[in-house]
Amino acid sequence: MAVYTEVSDEDLIGFLTHYAIGDLVSYRGIAEGVENTNYSLRTTVAEYILTLYEKRVDPADLPWFLGLMQHLADHGINCPRPVPGRDGAALRRLCGRHAAITTFLPGVWPRRARPEHCGPVGASLAALHLAGAGYVPTRPNALGPAGWAPLLERSLPGADGVRAGLAADLQAALARILANWPHGLPVGHIHADLFQDNVFFLDGSLTGLIDFYFAATDTLAYDLAICLNAWCFEPDVSFNVTKARSMCRAYAAIRPLSAAERAALPVLCQGAAIRFALTRLYDWINTPAGALVTRKDPMEYVRRLRFHLAAEDEHAYGL
Amino acid sequence: MAVYTEVSDEDLIGFLTHYAIGDLVSYRGIAEGVENTNYSLRTTVAEYILTLYEKRVDPADLPWFLGLMQHLADHGINCPRPVPGRDGAALRRLCGRHAAITTFLPGVWPRRARPEHCGPVGASLAALHLAGAGYVPTRPNALGPAGWAPLLERSLPGADGVRAGLAADLQAALARILANWPHGLPVGHIHADLFQDNVFFLDGSLTGLIDFYFAATDTLAYDLAICLNAWCFEPDVSFNVTKARSMCRAYAAIRPLSAAERAALPVLCQGAAIRFALTRLYDWINTPAGALVTRKDPMEYVRRLRFHLAAEDEHAYGL
Numbered sequence: 214m215a216v217y218t219e220v221s222d223e224d225l226i227g228f229l230t231h232y233a234i235g236d237l238v239s240y241r242g243i244a245e246g247v248e249n250t251n252y253s254l255r256t257t258v259a260e261y262i263l264t265l266y267e268k269r270v271d272p273a274d275l276p277w278f279l280g281l282m283q284h285l286a287d288h289g290i291n292c293p294r295p296v297p298g299r300d301g302a303a304l305r306r307l308c309g310r311h312a313a314i315t316t317f318l319p320g321v322w323p324r325r326a327r328p329e330h331c332g333p334v335g336a337s338l339a340a341l342h343l344a345g346a347g348y349v350p351t352r353p354n355a356l357g358p359a360g361w362a363p364l365l366e367r368s369l370p371g372a373d374g375v376r377a378g379l380a381a382d383l384q385a386a387l388a389r390i391l392a393n394w395p396h397g398l399p400v401g402h403i404h405a406d407l408f409q410d411n412v413f414f415l416d417g418s419l420t421g422l423i424d425f426y427f428a429a430t431d432t433l434a435y436d437l438a439i440c441l442n443a444w445c446f447e448p449d450v451s452f453n454v455t456k457a458r459s460m461c462r463a464y465a466a467i468r469p470l471s472a473a474e475r476a477a478l479p480v481l482c483q484g485a486a487i488r489f490a491l492t493r494l495y496d497w498i499n500t501p502a503g504a505l506v507t508r509k510d511p512m513e514y515v516r517r518l519r520f521h522l523a524a525e526d527e528h529a530y531g532l
Numbered sequence: 533m534a535v536y537t538e539v540s541d542e543d544l545i546g547f548l549t550h551y552a553i554g555d556l557v558s559y560r561g562i563a564e565g566v567e568n569t570n571y572s573l574r575t576t577v578a579e580y581i582l583t584l585y586e587k588r589v590d591p592a593d594l595p596w597f598l599g600l601m602q603h604l605a606d607h608g609i610n611c612p613r614p615v616p617g618r619d620g621a622a623l624r625r626l627c628g629r630h631a632a633i634t635t636f637l638p639g640v641w642p643r644r645a646r647p648e649h650c651g652p653v654g655a656s657l658a659a660l661h662l663a664g665a666g667y668v669p670t671r672p673n674a675l676g677p678a679g680w681a682p683l684l685e686r687s688l689p690g691a692d693g694v695r696a697g698l699a700a701d702l703q704a705a706l707a708r709i710l711a712n713w714p715h716g717l718p719v720g721h722i723h724a725d726l727f728q729d730n731v732f733f734l735d736g737s738l739t740g741l742i743d744f745y746f747a748a749t750d751t752l753a754y755d756l757a758i759c760l761n762a763w764c765f766e767p768d769v770s771f772n773v774t775k776a777r778s779m780c781r782a783y784a785a786i787r788p789l790s791a792a793e794r795a796a797l798p799v800l801c802q803g804a805a806i807r808f809a810l811t812r813l814y815d816w817i818n819t820p821a822g823a824l825v826t827r828k829d830p831m832e833y834v835r836r837l838r839f840h841l842a843a844e845d846e847h848a849y850g851l
């Protein structure tokens with residue numbers, strides 16, 4: 214929970230003169246979100262989200278992210294739509310940060326993933342993959358397979374302090390994953406971070422997808438593997454194959470999975486698990502215990518990784 | 533900035549069945565606020581604030597606070613109005629906390645107090661004092677004069693660690709303040725914490741007062757003294773007599789100040805300054821440096837106190 218950049222009322226009122234979205238009624242810092250500063254912004258016209266981009270986001274990537282959101286919203290995906298200023302630009306500066314206003318999406322994210330969430334998540338992910346097809350610019354995935362070895366390298370010295378033997382386990386797993394990594398599967402724009410807090414529901418229906426700031430151009434089925442990791446494990450890290458089956462079937466009903474994509478599911482899931490294990494491990498080692506941001510336990514993903522390493526084929530995922 | 537209690541969507545949906553305020557559309561933790569947990573809550577009917585009362589608030593006081601807010605709102609004060617459940621009760625339990633829903637107030641709090649804010653603050657404070665007159669139950673002010681000596685006592689061991697000689701300075705000042713403290717001035721319900729972040733403005737007009745959880749029954753002019761401390765010092769702790777004059781005159785235009793109240797302004801302001809110096813000092817000494825809540829510097833109020841100790845009479849405040 215964090216507001217990293219405090220925006221004054223005078224700064225905000227000045228900022229809003231660049232927009233034709235009515236007059237300021239209220240704004241409040243949002244406690245959720247760990248990467249950027251978000252304000253809930255209400256004007257006489259509507260409610261919006263004001264985002265100030267903090268240090269983890271590369272400013273050079275922002276036009277790509279905002280362009281993708283605009284493209285997806287134009288093609289039927291319920292995601293935040295960047296709001297252009299009077300000059301047509303959606304990306305501006307505020308309080309020394311890059312900043313943008315996006316539309317407000319109704320809905321609440323489910324604190325507990327239930328089986329009935331998983332079908333809609335799979336279907337929405339497939340719809341997102343199809344809708345992204347016409348967005349021409351690409352963004353390499355810095356947190357994709359090519360990024361894992363350097364990431365592990367930087368955490369190796371501290372890994373055994375988290376759990377004895379962890380460094381060697383991760384090195385062995387990563388070597389195996391990279392050796393088996395599939396090539397030639399369909400590629401497109403992926404969300405890459407579709408965890409529970411990025412999916413809104415109301416009355417059992419999925420109402421929106423948010424937070425596209427990890428989106429990239431990568432193997433589409435890898436995005437499904439991320440969602441299987443994010444949604445289909447129980448709190449005790451047992452795998453709920455009913456959730457997985459529901460998610461994969463709903464995905465495939467919108468965007469059919471090829472035999473090669475299905476066969477690759479175990480290694481794609483292994484890759485997704487090690488990706489989150491590695492970023493969490495890095496943050497765990499490098500975040501002071503008293504910091505504003507709560508550290509997430511990397512071992513949760515090491516345990517998921519173990520499940521996927523033992524998965525023999527796509528049947529492990531209910532297919 | 534803090535959300536101390538995380539409310540799940542399932543808990544909230546269950547909680548809302550006790551109300552007739554429409555269906556849940558969204559809710560988000562608010563980063564502002566250091567005492568309680570606040571969520572911005574939107575339903576199909578309107579926007580609300582959901583507050584979960586945390587450890588600093590005595591549950592026995594909550595009916596008094598909510599009753600005061602209801603009374604003030606009924607008598608023309610723009611303040612949050614407690615929203616009753618279907619059973620008529622505004623105070624309920626949620627996630628192990630006492631909790632209430634109140635109405636949403638438009639407006640933004642001014643990050644920088646400007647002279648034009650001070651008249652409206654004075655006038656609204658006087659209107660609040662008049663409107664409170666018909667609210668029968670009383671609440672002794674635990675942070676009023678009777679509370680200062682015990683508060684200082686608990687901070688004495690650490691005071692000189694904040695600044696050499698601070699313990700003796702505060703002891704001498706407190707003895708003088710208590711010896712001169714006025715008795716027999718008009719008493720009523722005071723806000724007692726009307727700082728900038730509790731006053732909303734829009735387009736130069738004051739639109740609302742919030743956060744009544746320090747309200748109590750005490751000397752009315754002492755509440756004005758708190759506002760003089762909160763609004764009329766510049767960032768370099770110089771006193772802006774133009775702001776003070778504007779505030780006092782606007783107050784007196786709504787609720788005339790007696791000669792005795794005017795004459796007591798210096799000691800009332802001394803009391804208000806030492807009250808915030810003492811609570812800040814206590815928190816400074818007892819809050820770990822890495823805690824979620826930002827510690828406020830007690831010396832800001834020790835410096836204000838110095839100004840008031842040197843004030844000879846009400847002329848120091850522009851009267």
